[in-house]
Amino acid sequence: MPKISAGGMGKFSAKQGRSDILGPDGRSSRVSPEVELLLSRKDIAPELIRRAHDRQDEERDLRVLEAYNSFETGLQEILNSPKTGVMQQQADAAQNATNEVNDYFSEEGGKLLDKLPDDEARSRLTALLNSRRKTAINLVAQHQSQEYQNWKDKTARDTIDSVLKSVNLSPDFATLAHGEHLLEGAVLRLYRGSDPEVLNHRLSSAKQAMFAGAIESIGSKDPISALIVASSWQDRFSEEAYAQLVEKLKPLAWNQNLKQEYASLRGLSDEEVAANIEDIVDPAMQQELVEMLRADKFQQEATAKKAKDARLSILNRNLFQQYSDGSLTPEVITDSGLPVQFRQLWRRVIEREDTSGEDGPFIAVVDGITSHTITAEYQIYSLMAVGLGAGDAAMLATLFGVRDNPQAKLIMNCLKDLAEANQQAGGEVEDYATAIRDLLNRILYLLQKGEVFSITAIRNEVSDDYFGKDQQLSRESDSPATDCVKSEKPQTDEDEGLKSRTDADETDECGINDDVFEKSEGSKPDLNGDEADKIKTEA
Incomplete structure (x- = not known):
């Protein structure tokens, strides 16, 4: 907290008649009975009368500032306490932050006003508290707004993740339809009022991730079927995303096809194997099948x-x-x-x-x-x-x-x-x-x-x-x-x-x-x- 200078000779300002957040300086019409008695005497020098008047005003300001400092200490605790401060609250927990600060101003501020000696002091503290309320509420409102956005973003991410996980476990039509509707609700409803292009981009990215996850889940067990499904869903992907997906699935599908051919050939005679291999158009697959069958024959003979x-x-x-x-x-x-x-x-x-x-x-x-x-x-x-x-x-x-x-x-x-x-x-x-x-x-x-x-x-x-x-x-x-x-x-x-x-x-x-x-x-x-x-x- 910045320190407030007391000024020279116990005054807040060397210049009299200055107006600030505490009100007009040195011009208060409210004085104590003692000062009134002093002012009624004709034998008192004007300088002493003015100083008595200033002394009364300074004491009022001291009480106001002392009350304000006490209030500020409590406010800092409300704002920045490591465990309970509203500035430490996150997501949905932060959405009541401004109300908590407003309640503190009303309750604690009212208690301090009741303790001041006169209306002038209360007026000055009220001015201080109103000014501080604006800065505090502005700070807390920004934090609350940011946490609200974070809350939305996290909820949207969690929703997308849950959809992807459910689709990966069960990539069937019903799960995909449910996931698609849920993604639309999560993106379009949570971010209503946003730029339509941004919303469409977010929704499109989420749906692409969902369908890609479903295809990859299918591909982990049946890459050939996954390639077929990917081809039928091509319009759901961007060109780049579709190309990446196909590039990932092709080697897996090739291996699956190779193993299927191998399983169908290993029980045939040498003449039948040769005839079937000639029908395969991929030279690399032909070569690998020949090597696999030769190794299998050797292994079977060794095992026997x-x-x-x-x-x-x-x-x-x-x-x-x-x-x-x-x-x-x-x-x-x-x-x-x-x-x-x-x-x-x-x-x-x-x-x-x-x-x-x-x-x-x-x-x-x-x-x-x-x-x-x-x-x-x-x-x-x-x-x-x-x-x-x-x-x-x-x-x-x-x-x-x-x-x-x-x-x-x-x-x-x-x-x-x-x-x-x-x-x-x-x-x-x-x-x-x-x-x-x-x-x-x-x-x-x-x-x-x-x-x-x-x-x-x-x-x-x-x-x-x-x-x-x-x-x-x-x-x-x-x-x-x-x-x-x-x-x-x-x-x-x-x-x-x-x-x-x-x-x-x-x-x-x-x-x-x-x-x-x-x-x-x-x-x-x-x-x-x-x-x-x-x-x-x-x-």
């Missing part, structure tokens, strides 16, 4: 093969379990559900006299597992017909099940290293097979004991035992302390023999645990071409 391999592995595993238990009979084999060539193989298995197993099939399976030429578990059991032992088959089936486990990577690498060491040592089959069995049995033994160990150290020990120091594999000589168990023999420069994998492949996996050899029931492998032909021929 995977299912077949899984079934064969389960059936062969069941027979192997019964063979291991000693309960496998020709009748069980006949009722197993296996194809005839596999039933023949299992009959040959139970006819074998030497059940301990031969080294050749054992090594072939190990090499097939490490090279990934054996792709199905049942391939391992099938080789029992040509000499693979039951104990070896059980161990190798377990190894196959964990082959792709990250923790088993070092085991695979060690088996490859032993193969290289055997080749350099002369390729003795018996020593090689025994070395592999020894390596796997040592690992299984340590796992069962729950000890932490180094696979690299075990590999080196096995290589020493079966192929000699001259053929020993390369150790991690740069960092011998990385082994998790103490080596029985010191590593020297003479220990470096065959070049194995890279240093990264030879890194010890000190934390290997029983999880590595948990049997994977999901392993679904398959004979490679040569082995399958061999088994079929022998069968």
